[in-house]
Amino acid sequence: MCNESLRIALDRLTRAPLKPQQRMFLLRCHVLQGLYHSLVLGEITAGSWEQLDRMVRMVVQKWLYLPHDTPVEFFHARARDGWLEVPRLRYTIPPLKAKRMTKVELSTDRVMQTV
Secondary structure, eight states: OHHHHHHHHHHHHHHSOOOHHHHHHHIIIIIHHHHHHHHHHSOOOHHHHHHHHHHHHHHHHHHTTOOTTOOHHHHHSOGGGTSOOOOOHHHHHHHHHHHHHHHHHTOOOHHHHHO
16 A cells, blocks of 8 residues: 555656656655655554665665665765755654554543553
C-alpha cells in the first residue's frame, strides 16, 4: 500500500515540469510528510522502510544527476551542512510510532486506556 502510493507520488513528481530544487522541496515537505500517517499507523517491517528509503534515494539520484556511487549519508545529512536532508524513514518512523503509543497510553478516554 505505502510502496505503491510512494511510487505513484514519485512518478508524478518526476513527470512534472519542475526544477530539481522544487522537486526536492515537494518530496521533503509534502510527499514524505503525507506518507508518515500510513507508515505510523500501519504494520510495516523495517525491511519495508529500507525499501522505501532506497526508492526515494534512486529517484533523487535521477533528479539531481548524481553518480551511482553517491554515499547514502549524502542524501540524509542536514542541509545546513551542505547535504540534501531527505528524511530516512528507517529512523524517522519508529520514534513517531513510539510517540503515538505513548499518547494512547496517557489518554483520559476509558476506551483508549482499555485498548
